[in-house]
Amino acid sequence: PPGRKVLIVYAHQEPKSLNGSLKRVAVEELSKQGCSVTVSDLYAMHFEPRATRNDIVDCLHNSDEFNYGVETWEAYKRGCLSNDLIEEQKKVQEADLLIFQFPLYWFSMPAIMKGWMDRVLLQGFAHEFPNCYDSGLLKNKLALFSFTTGGSKEMYAKGGINGDIRCLLWPMQHGIMHFCGVKVLAPHICFAPEYVSEEKRKEMLIAWAQRLKTLWKEEPINCSPEWYFK
């Protein structure tokens, strides 16, 4: 709806890929709805995935023994995080909905996107004990994981060789998003686009556009072990 803000965190090297098309479809459809859409195109930004001392621009709290979690927490409070992190945190802060668009790498997100999670969702900004899970600091936001797989739907079924795909969503949806207080919409999964026809891939794009039309009416999943491991 008009006025809603969406951040798409996108990790694919190739604009012509299905992931690239899915990202474009989302920008188009959500813009058409009157949403304001921002894209963090991680490869194009050469986004830094490594959590290092460079993320703190001034002196360290304890330079004798570097502790990334403590140092970034302290730097956040002093306003001394590196600019790329401040920029990403601003985008997250403003967003009502976060869409993560990526190809599944090793039952998880590509390292460049994991680095975005590691470096952006810092203590003080996204959580601050005991403000985690339902009282996480990013509550009142929504997240949606939209990704492509190499394996087929059958391989990712319960009893299939890769096991139920929901099992691998636990660390991303519960361990990251829910931990920060973000409510999680059902994932959007395109199975094995490399092994289907061009026509099937077009149907995948249409299905995504269709889903986005009524996305704001969706209820979040019940992000508890039962959803993942039943």
Added chain:
Amino acid sequence: PPGRKVLIVYAHQEPKSLNGSLKRVAVEELSKQGCSVTVSDLYAMHFEPRATRNDIVDCLHNSDEFNYGVETWEAYKRGCLSNDLIEEQKKVQEADLLIFQFPLYWFSMPAIMKGWMDRVLLQGFAHEFPNCYDSGLLKNKLALFSFTTGGSKEMYAKGGINGDIRCLLWPMQHGIMHFCGVKVLAPHICFAPEYVSEEKRKEMLIAWAQRLKTLWKEEPINCSPEWYFK
């Protein structure tokens, strides 16, 4: 035992950290046993976590539409992967045991280590359909995930706020190692070292050294859904 080769893939920024000490303890104990031990110290190496076109040193198979999986598979066969990947693959190839030593970041490994998985364990080298899982190309090797957590053992118990810690091991142990044919030893977990006494942390180091003394007699876990989600 004499002659066995071990690769420790290590991801911590601070040598004085508990992770740094756990790594040193492993090098010492395994060397004492006569093993030959190699360490990939990812932060010290400034290891590149991003999967990009730079990983292929010559022309692309299809420069019109970049596909990382296809391009690195082809480049592997031509011997045209970047040097840092060839080096890491050599270390893996020679190793009987892979130890991953890291602090848990967001229910998973730090991005720099995820990048090692994404870029080193390529098709052609670590798996090549249908050679995956029990017939993966790295069969006859062992892997062990050794990590520290922020949360306590109680928080990572079944019914605890973070859920059973075994659930988050599924993508790493099954989705990566088992997929490549590697047999998985039980994980070694040091819970919440930042919140315990110096004496407790010393006990953690002693316990790790003790375990390593009889490590080669251990049986791998049964890496199936029952182990993770029972």
